[in-house]
Amino acid sequence: MTEQRSAGPPEHWTAGAGHRESGAGHRPTGLRLRPLANRARLDGIRHRLDSTRERLGGVWYRLDVVVRDLPFGLLLLIGSFLPALRSNGTVIGGVPDRPHDAVAVVVILLETLPLAVRRRWPALSLVLVSGGFAVDQLLGYHTFAATAMGVVLVSTGSHLERHRRSFVAGLTVAYVALSVGLSHLGTGETATEFTTFYMALGLAWGAGSWLRATRQAEAERRKRVAVETRDAERTRIARELHDVVTHHVTAMVVQAEAARYLTAAPERLEQSLSAVADTGRRAITDLRHLLDLLNPDHGTGNGGEVAAEPRTPAVGRVLTLVEQIRRAGQPVEFTEEGAPPESTGSSDLVAYRVVQEALTNALKYAHGSRTSVTMRHGEREITVEVSTDGTGSRAAAVGGSGRGLAGLRERVDVLGGDFSAGAVAGGGFVVRARIPAGGRS
Numbered sequence: 001m002t003e004q005r006s007a008g009p010p011e012h013w014t015a016g017a018g019h020r021e022s023g024a025g026h027r028p029t030g031l032r033l034r035p036l037a038n039r040a041r042l043d044g045i046r047h048r049l050d051s052t053r054e055r056l057g058g059v060w061y062r063l064d065v066v067v068r069d070l071p072f073g074l075l076l077l078i079g080s081f082l083p084a085l086r087s088n089g090t091v092i093g094g095v096p097d098r099p100h101d102a103v104a105v106v107v108i109l110l111e112t113l114p115l116a117v118r119r120r121w122p123a124l125s126l127v128l129v130s131g132g133f134a135v136d137q138l139l140g141y142h143t144f145a146a147t148a149m150g151v152v153l154v155s156t157g158s159h160l161e162r163h164r165r166s167f168v169a170g171l172t173v174a175y176v177a178l179s180v181g182l183s184h185l186g187t188g189e190t191a192t193e194f195t196t197f198y199m200a201l202g203l204a205w206g207a208g209s210w211l212r213a214t215r216q217a218e219a220e221r222r223k224r225v226a227v228e229t230r231d232a233e234r235t236r237i238a239r240e241l242h243d244v245v246t247h248h249v250t251a252m253v254v255q256a257e258a259a260r261y262l263t264a265a266p267e268r269l270e271q272s273l274s275a276v277a278d279t280g281r282r283a284i285t286d287l288r289h290l291l292d293l294l295n296p297d298h299g300t301g302n303g304g305e306v307a308a309e310p311r312t313p314a315v316g317r318v319l320t321l322v323e324q325i326r327r328a329g330q331p332v333e334f335t336e337e338g339a340p341p342e343s344t345g346s347s348d349l350v351a352y353r354v355v356q357e358a359l360t361n362a363l364k365y366a367h368g369s370r371t372s373v374t375m376r377h378g379e380r381e382i383t384v385e386v387s388t389d390g391t392g393s394r395a396a397a398v399g400g401s402g403r404g405l406a407g408l409r410e411r412v413d414v415l416g417g418d419f420s421a422g423a424v425a426g427g428g429f430v431v432r433a434r435i436p437a438g439g440r441s
Contacts, residue, residue: 073115080145089142093182098140111145118155157208239407248283338377358386358431
């Protein structure tokens with residue numbers, strides 16, 4: 001351990017050492033706390049740096065694209081006047097080097113500044129930079145700014161939308177003319193060397209074209225995903241609307257039809273109309289929950305509204321559903337075995353929907369026939385069975401679209417369960433579902 005000496009003459013050092021020994025029992029705690037404090041300080045600094053980087057990034061990407069593309073051109077412009085980079089320019093054709101003069105400054109500006117518009121006006125940028133590059137090579141300046149030729153080819157190949165083949169053809173003709181001029185002015189490079197440089201320029205254009213194709217493919221993929229997501233959401237909303245509206249409206253129609261024949265019995269008529277009103281209130285509540293699905297801010301903090309029921313119907317609410325169907329004139333026997341687990345995920349909602357759709361179909365297509373509902377709660381699954389004798393009257397039947405059972409099958413399949421529905425001997429109909437508990441929501 002490093003010795004720490006206090007100020008003063010040497011004779012006081014020993015006393016100081018004894019003082020340190022007496023406090024040695026407190027030192028380990030201090031040594032353990034310092035790294036924690038330093039780590040917390042470093043975390044705070046890192047958090048501030050990340051926040052600053054995010055803010056600066058947001059400001060940068062809000063700038064106009066010309067402003068964001070300008071710095072690279074300015075770097076090439078400045079580098080072209082640095083003595084260390086002045087002799088590192090591109091040389092083709094073997095034209096002797098020429099000292100920089102006022103014309104060289106114009107050429108450098110022509111090669112670098114158009115890079116600022118390489119994404120907004122790629123065709124104009126390519127024409128200006130190519131012209132500056134041609135003059136640079138023909139006059140023998142060989143500036144560092146000639147590097148911009150490869151950059152503008154990549155950018156134009158990536159962002160040019162129209163007349164792409166025409167530009168490639170025009171650049172090819174211009175390059176042939178430049179090669180002929182350089183052959184007369186320079187030391188005379190071979191056709192192979194000119195061809196090799198042309199292939200390098202073509203590679204830069206090809207790289208930009210690949211970036212363009214990749215960007216378009218990604219945009220199409222995102223568009224396809226958005227369409228699929230929108231269609232899936234529409235299907236989900238249609239299924240929820242079918243479950244809610246069809247069930248409640250069917251019950252209300254059946255109850256209203258029955259009320260027409262109860263005018264001679266005021267008490268029973270009042271009960272029937274009360275049942276219609278209760279069914280309407282439940283429909284409004286369920287529709288409010290569906291609106292909450294579309295708009296999470298809907299129906300919150302409005303003191304005048306009816307208190308919202310749980311958004312996901314619990315299995316215990318099946319009994320309320322059965323009572324509603326009974327009040328509509330359908331004899332229903334309900335049997336529940338076992339106790340539902342504390343956490344069932346979406347299984348209880350799917351089980352509720354299975355019973356709801358099956359009872360709605362029984363009310364529509366076998367009104368007045370005996371119907372039985374059996375629910376069994378296991379540790380890992382919920383089993384639902386709804387059967388109808390099929391001997392009732394169809395006088396109060398309401399037309400359906402046939403999408404209810406298909407929607408139930410999709411719900412159960414998503415959770416990895418089994419679903420079946422079909423007629424049985426004697427004209428009845430049975431719906432069975434095995435729903436794994438704890439499924440995803």
